[in-house]
Amino acid sequence: MTEILEHHTLFIGGRWVEPAGPDTIDVVSPVTEQVVGRVPHATPADVDRAVAAARGAFDHGPWPRMALAERVEIVSRVKDALAARHRELAELISLQNGSPTLFAVRGQALSAVGVFTSALAAAERFQEEDERQGTGGPVLVRREPVGVVAAVTPWNVPQLTIAGKLAPALLAGCTVILKPSPETPLDANWLAQVCADAGLPDGVLSVLPAGRETSAYLVAHSGIDKVAFTGSVGAGKAIMAAAARNLTSVSLELGGKSAAIVLDDADLSLAVPAIVGGTCAANSGQACIALTRVLVPASRYDEVAGALTGAFAALKVGDPADRTTVVGPMVTKAQQQRNLDYIRIGQEEGAKVLTGGGVPEGQGTGWYVEPTLFGDVTNDMRIAREEIFGPVVCLIRYETEEEAVELANDSAYGLSGAVFGADTEHATDIARRIRTGTITVNGFRLDLAAPFGGYKNSGIGREFGPEGLAAYFEYKSVNLPAPARS
Template identity: 85%
Template sequence: MTDILEHRSLYIGGRWAEPAGQGTIEVVSPVTEQVVGRVPHATPEDVDRAVAAAREAFDHGPWPRMTLAERIEVVTRIKDAIAVRHQELAELVTLQNGSPMLFSVRGQALSAVGAFAASLAAAARFVVEDERQGTGGPVLVRREPVGVVAAITPWNIPQLTIAGKLAPALLAGCAVILKPSPETPLDALWLADLCAEAGLPEGVLSVLPADRETSSYLAAHPGIDKVAFTGSVGAGKAIMAAASQNLTRVSLELGGKSAAIVLDDADLSVAVPAIVGGTCAANSGQACVALTRVLVAASRYDEVAAALTGAFASLTIGDPSDPKTVVGPMVTRNQQQRNLDYIRIGQEEGAKLLTGGGVPEGLTTGWYVEPTLFGDVTNDMRIAREEIFGPVVCLIRYETEDEAVALANDSDFGLSGAVFGADTERATEVARKVRTGTITVNGFRLDLAAPFGGFKHSGIGREFGPEGLSGYFEYQTVNLPAPAKS
């Protein structure tokens, strides 16, 4: 049996500290269903201590008063340390959430390195202040760090979602209180040590594993200037409501029900691998950007259905530590049951089960769900409208290009998507009509140098790239004296 990784302290204000309470969080392996880690459960009193340390660091400490170039040096050291130890990080994430090692290396650990690198590149080009001519004279426009940031992150892609908040916040000069998901606290505490070793000043970072109740307390805290949250729509609404008590700024990256539009001239040798990569192979389907609605031209429907059925059925499912595994377990028993419930609902609604539909044979220990493909789905079915968060995908027919766009946009969400077609100009024009934050032509990609976020219920604000960095600054206008008249 794997030794239990145990933390007895919380990371508060840059120091390891005794927790205020006696509660603990047990990290359970989704493969063995055994406890593999144990950490203290942060309490509201711990939040108060962390906020006090962050306020002191921001209001009186050196970090926000350093030059941007000086902060770039420290954040670069953090990025480099993650890069050196990325394999260790990948294994830690897989231990907690069952992400297949194939995905953990690239999609978990190296993507975090990439997010830090992209933020650093944006910071190197960032203009902190500029003088311009106003209507009544010259003005100086300055960018000031927003302040103390509460970064609340999910379990599915923990280090990438941390990097998307921590890197730009630190570069801007903010202090950060990181609240990781209770399912994946170990990698966040691991990161705390790296940040300390990189020379992050005292008070600038705290890491507080906790549940939703503590998250709400943190979001509602009057000492917080901005909440950056990634998670479900329901949790995002609760965070936004809590933050609204103090008019605290929020950025929210929420759910998705993204559409992949397969045009009538699509090359299936391109489309099918990309759809598989953007669904079941994307963290076992546990990704907000997953292409869970595949909209197919009626003239190509049977061909696409057969190709995807074969591709889904051939995926290797099992132990995520095996480098051959493509689909691992769901993160919790509840998440497994949620997927199985939606599979039942889809059948009751009249969708046709093309492959999958249950627990894989021989995998009764661990929270596995077979890669599942439904055909004959209509866009009003619950399986087409609600986020399932697992390896469950819907095939939907359309007759015309306009209908395809209308179906793609007929959703409460607008986070990601794809368009496949041999005529790239036509496919790009279709992509322009889909109201979604990110969309890829003939592929599936999240580019860390470009803004990422959603329309509609998929969120507020953007992460990554210069736009993500800008979200951690406030603007100040200084009206300068008009030149003396000669």
């Protein structure tokens, strides 16, 4: 049995301190179903301590008053440590959420490094203030840090989502209280020590592993200036309602039900691997940006269905530590059951299972789901409208490109997507018509230097790149005296 990674203290205000309460969180491996880690469960009293430390550091401490170049130097040390120790970080994340090794390295640890790199590049081009001519005279426009940030992050790509909030917030001069998911608190504590070792001043960062009650207390706290959240639509709405009572700023990166549009002239040798990479191979389908609706012209439906069925059936499901594994387990038994329930619902709705549809043979331990491809899906079915968050994909026919655009946009979500076609210019024109925050032509990509976020129920605000950095500033206009008239 793997040695249990025990943490007995909480990282509050830059120091490891005794928790206020006795409760703990058990971290359970989705592979072995055994406890692999244990951390203190933060309480509202711990939140109060963290907010007080963050408020003091922001209102009176050196961090927001440092020159940007000084903050860049410290954040660069954090990024460098992540890069140097990325394999260690990937193994820790995989231990908690079952992410396959190759994805854990590239999509988890190195993606976090990429976000820090992108944020640092944006900071190099950042102007703290600029002077412009107003209607009545010169105006000095300043950008000042928003304040104390509550960053609430999920279990599926924990370090990527942490980096998308922590890197720009720190560079802006904010102080941060990080509330990681109870499924993946170990890497958050690991990061806390990395930040301390990099020289982050006291009070600037706290890490509070906890469940919903403590999280709700944190986001509703009057001492918080901004909440940055990644997670479900339901939780996002609850956070927005709680933050509204204090008029706290929010940014929300929520769910998706993204469409991949295969055009009549698409090259399937390019489209099929990209669709596989954007579905089952994307963290075992546990990704908000997954291409879970594949829209196919009726004239090529059988061809596409056959190609994707073969590709899905060939994917190796199993131990994430095996470098040939593409699809690992679901993060929890509840998540596995959620997928199996939707597979049953799809069949009851009249969709046809082309491959998969259950628990892989021989996987008696671990929360696995077979890569599942549904055919004969219509866009009004629950499996086509609701986020399943697993390796379950729907094939939907269309007759005309106009119908394909309508189907893609006929969703409560708008986070990601793809268009595949031999005529790149035409495919790009189709992409422009899809109401989604990110879309790729002839591929599947999340670009960490470009703004990321969603339309509709997929969220509010953007992360990554210059836009992600800008989200952690307030704007101040200083009206300067008009020049004296001669």
